[in-house]
Amino acid sequence: METINLTRLGWESQDFVRRVEAESEQNVRSCYQCGKCTGGCPVAFAMDVPPRQIMRMLQLGMQDEVLKSSTIWLCASCTTCTTRCPREIDLARVMDVLRGIAREKGSIGVPEVAVFNDTFLRSVKNNGRLHEVGLIAYYNLRSKHFLHDVLKAPVLFFKGKLKILPGRIKKVQEVRRIFEHTVQAGRERA
Amino acid sequence: MKFAYYPGCSLHSTSKEYNISTRRVCRDLGVTLEELPDWNCCGSTPAHSTDHLLSIALPARNLAISEAIGMDLVAPCAACFNRLKTAQVEMTENPRLAAEVNKVTGMEYQGDVQVFSLVDVIVNQVGLDNITPLVKRKLSGLKVAAYYGCLMVKPPKLVQFDDPENPHFLDDLMQGLGAETVEWPFKTECCGGSLSVSRTDIVVKLANDILGMAKANGANCVVTACPLCQVNLDLRQKEAEKMYGTAYHLPIYYFTELLGIALGHRPAQLGIDKHIVDGVNLLSEQGLAS
Numbered sequence: 001m002e003t004i005n006l007t008r009l010g011w012e013s014q015d016f017v018r019r020v021e022a023e024s025e026q027n028v029r030s031c032y033q034c035g036k037c038t039g040g041c042p043v044a045f046a047m048d049v050p051p052r053q054i055m056r057m058l059q060l061g062m063q064d065e066v067l068k069s070s071t072i073w074l075c076a077s078c079t080t081c082t083t084r085c086p087r088e089i090d091l092a093r094v095m096d097v098l099r100g101i102a103r104e105k106g107s108i109g110v111p112e113v114a115v116f117n118d119t120f121l122r123s124v125k126n127n128g129r130l131h132e133v134g135l136i137a138y139y140n141l142r143s144k145h146f147l148h149d150v151l152k153a154p155v156l157f158f159k160g161k162l163k164i165l166p167g168r169i170k171k172v173q174e175v176r177r178i179f180e181h182t183v184q185a186g187r188e189r190a
Numbered sequence: 191m192k193f194a195y196y197p198g199c200s201l202h203s204t205s206k207e208y209n210i211s212t213r214r215v216c217r218d219l220g221v222t223l224e225e226l227p228d229w230n231c232c233g234s235t236p237a238h239s240t241d242h243l244l245s246i247a248l249p250a251r252n253l254a255i256s257e258a259i260g261m262d263l264v265a266p267c268a269a270c271f272n273r274l275k276t277a278q279v280e281m282t283e284n285p286r287l288a289a290e291v292n293k294v295t296g297m298e299y300q301g302d303v304q305v306f307s308l309v310d311v312i313v314n315q316v317g318l319d320n321i322t323p324l325v326k327r328k329l330s331g332l333k334v335a336a337y338y339g340c341l342m343v344k345p346p347k348l349v350q351f352d353d354p355e356n357p358h359f360l361d362d363l364m365q366g367l368g369a370e371t372v373e374w375p376f377k378t379e380c381c382g383g384s385l386s387v388s389r390t391d392i393v394v395k396l397a398n399d400i401l402g403m404a405k406a407n408g409a410n411c412v413v414t415a416c417p418l419c420q421v422n423l424d425l426r427q428k429e430a431e432k433m434y435g436t437a438y439h440l441p442i443y444y445f446t447e448l449l450g451i452a453l454g455h456r457p458a459q460l461g462i463d464k465h466i467v468d469g470v471n472l473l474s475e476q477g478l479a480s
C-alpha cells in the first residue's frame with residue numbers, strides 16, 4: 001500500500017477541498033466514512049479507488065490522487081450513493097465537479113468516457129439533438145476503436161431505428177448560444 | 191388531460207417503440223400529448239459531467255418553450271425526466287441560478303411548469319381504477335420482473351416518487367393488467383447506461399447480473415420505463431449470454447407496450463417487432479399477440 005505523507009498536504013490542498021465543496025454545494029468534510037456509498041455502487045468493482053476512499057482523500061486534500069483516479073470517470077451517475085448517504089452528501093454531484101476539475105487540469109483517468117461526452121455534446125451543439133449514427137462514427141474515429149460495434153449500428157439500422165442524416169432543430173442557434181455562454185466561455189468557476 | 195410531450199432523442203431513434211406505444215396508449219387513456227415544438231436534447235449525463243450551468247440551461251430552454259405554450263411537461267424517458275426535473279427544481283429553489291440560466295438561454299422562464307414522468311401520469315393521474323375497465327385482455331402467463339433502474343426513482347428528494355429502494359408502481363400496474371410479478375432484489379440496480387458506448391465491458395457485466403437475477407427469480411420477461419435500461423438489456427443480452435455462457439431469452443418490454451397489449455393492440459402496432467431479443471413469441475405463446 002502507498003504511504004501517505006500527511007505533512008505534505010498543506011494549505012494548497014485545503015484550497016482544493018474548499019473548491020470542491022463550493023462548486024458541489026456539498027459538505028465533503030461531514031463524511032464519517034461509513035462506506036455505504038461504496039457498498040451500493042454498481043461500478044465500484046471496476047474503479048481503482050472506491051467512492052468512500054475518494055471522500056477520505058478529498059478530506060485529506062489529496063488532489064492529484066483523486067483527479068487521476070478512474071473512479072470519477074467510471075461513476076455512472078446512478079445516484080445510489082446520493083440516495084443512501086446518512087450524511088446526506090450528494091456524491092454524484094461531487095463526482096460531476098471532480099470531472100470538471102480533472103478536465104481543467106488535463107488529468108483524464110478514462111479517456112474513452114471523456115471522448116464520449118465530448119462527442120455527444122458536439123452532436124447536440126451542431127443539431128440541437130443527439131444523432132446516434134454521427135455519434136458512433138465520430139466516437140470510433142476519436143477513440144480509435146475503429147471496429148467497435150458500440151451501438152450495434154447495423155442491427156439497429158435494419159430495425160428501422162437509426163437515421164443516416166441528423167435531424168436538426170429549427171432554432172439550433174439557440175442551443176449553440178447556450179454552449180457559447182457556458183462551456184465555451186471558459187466560464188469562471190465558483 | 192393534456193401535456194406538452196418531450197420524447198427526447200432516444201425515442202426518435204433507438205427507442206422508437208417506446209414512442210409508438212406511448213402515443214397509442216395515451217390516446218386510449220384520454221391523455222392528449224402535444225409534442226413540444228422544436229425541443230432540444232436535455233444534455234443527459236455528458237452535460238452534467240461537463241458543466242453544471244450547461245446541464246441546467248439545456249433543459250431550461252425546453253421548460254421555457256413549455257411555459258410559453260402554457261402546458262406542463264411529460265417525459266417518458268427516465269433520464270430526460272430526471273434532467274428536466276433537476277433544472278425545474280434548481281431554478282425554483284435558487285433565483286440567482288434561474289437568472290443566470292435565463293441570461294444564458296436568452297429566454298424568460300418564470301418557473302411555472304411542472305415536469306412529470308409518463309409512468310407517473312399513467313399510474314397516478316390516470317390511475318389504475320380508470321385503466322382496468324379499459325383492459326381487453328389480461329396479461330396472464332406473463333411473469334414480469336419490474337425493473338425500475340435508477341433515474342426514475344433516485345434521488346428521492348428530487349423525483350419525489352415512490353420508495354427509492356423498493357418501488358412498486360410498475361408491479362402494481364402489471365398486476366392490475368393481470369400479469370404476475372416476481373419478487374427480486376435488483377429492481378433499482380443500475381444498468382450502467384451512461385457507460386454503454388465507452389465501457390461496454392462494464393455494461394455487459396451489469397446487464398448480465400440483472401438478467402441473471404430476473405431469470406433466477408422466475409421471470410419470463412422484464413418490464414421497464416427507461417430507454418437506456420431497455421436498450422442495454424435488449425441489445426447487450428446476446429453478448430452477455432456469450433460472455434458468461436448462459437441463455438436468458440428474456441424479452442425486455444416498455445411498460446407502455448404491455449399496457450398496449452392489455453388494451454387490445456397487436457404487437458406490431460406497438461413496435462414490439464423492433465426489439466432485438468424477440469418480444470412477439472412470448473406474447474403469441476400466451477395468446478396475447480392477435
Ligand code: SF4
Pocket residue numbers: 030031032033034035036037038051052055084085086087088089091
Ligand atoms: S455514505 Fe456518505 S458518510 Fe458514508 S462513506 Fe459515503 S460519503 Fe461518507
Ligand code: SF4
Pocket residue numbers: 037040041042043044051074075076077078079080081082091092095
Ligand atoms: S453515482 Fe457514481 S459513485 Fe455513486 S453509486 Fe452511482 S456509480 Fe457509484
